[in-house]
Amino acid sequence: METPLAQPDPEDKDWTFVLDRPCPECGFAAADVDVTDLPDLVLAATAPWAQVLAGPNATVRPAPQVWSPLEYACHVRDVLRVFSGRVELIRTQDDPLFPNWDQDATAIEDRYWEQDPAVVAAELHHAARAISADWADVRADEWSRPGTRSNGSKFTLDTLGRYFLHDITHHLIDVGVH
Numbered sequence: 001m002e003t004p005l006a007q008p009d010p011e012d013k014d015w016t017f018v019l020d021r022p023c024p025e026c027g028f029a030a031a032d033v034d035v036t037d038l039p040d041l042v043l044a045a046t047a048p049w050a051q052v053l054a055g056p057n058a059t060v061r062p063a064p065q066v067w068s069p070l071e072y073a074c075h076v077r078d079v080l081r082v083f084s085g086r087v088e089l090i091r092t093q094d095d096p097l098f099p100n101w102d103q104d105a106t107a108i109e110d111r112y113w114e115q116d117p118a119v120v121a122a123e124l125h126h127a128a129r130a131i132s133a134d135w136a137d138v139r140a141d142e143w144s145r146p147g148t149r150s151n152g153s154k155f156t157l158d159t160l161g162r163y164f165l166h167d168i169t170h171h172l173i174d175v176g177v178h
Contacts, residue, residue: 016153018166026173030162035143038135038161045169046080046128048177049073053117053124067112069175073120074112075103076171080127083164087134090147090157100150135161 022029033041052058052069061068067075082101089096143158155163172178 014151014153015166016163019159019163023166023170026166026170028166028169030159030166033162033165035135035138035158035161038165039132041165042080042128042132042135042168045165045172046076046124048172049076049124050121052175052177053121058117059113067107067174070115070117070120071107071112072171072175073117073124074110074115075107076168077120077124077127078103078106078110079164079167080124080131083160084127084131084134086147086160087131087138087157090145090155090160091138091142095146095148097148098150 018028019030053073055069058069058073061071086098089098138157143156145157147155147157147160149155
């Protein structure tokens with residue numbers, strides 16, 4: 001399949017606001033998250049993807065510039081992988097600068113729309129279990145360790161976890177899972 005003619009507009013919203021106030025779109029409230037619950041919360045937030053990807057419309061875009069459930073699932077899988085790397089960086093380096101990740105370029109380069117939903121479901125499950133284990137290994141004295149995103153946004157392991165959980169939770173709303 002060729003690249004879909006209409007690509008979603010590049011994401012340029014600074015979603016770090018969810019650390020200060022609930023998301024107006026999905027209602028996620030980062031302040032309500034106990035970061036020590038992240039291992040279980042990650043698994044709960046990613047569990048619905050197997051069913052979404054097994055559905056008959058998994059590869060269908062609801063509108064030309066809106067990702068299909070498959071494309072959203074590929075993005076969530078990659079968010080899990082990228083953030084696993086960021087957790088590792090914060091835990092092993094002093095105030096690391098995270099490598100830039102262009103999620104829109106990744107979607108095109110990796111041809112999200114052509115990936116096999118069953119394979120993506122398995123990869124997403126594996127990535128969720130891996131980062132869940134990463135969060136489970138965080139010691140109490142590590143939650144305040146800092147790291148910086150390439151755009152200058154500052155995080156601690158605590159705020160990174162809350163921000164990350166919003167990302168993977170929010171995309172369930174995008175595919176109609178409430």
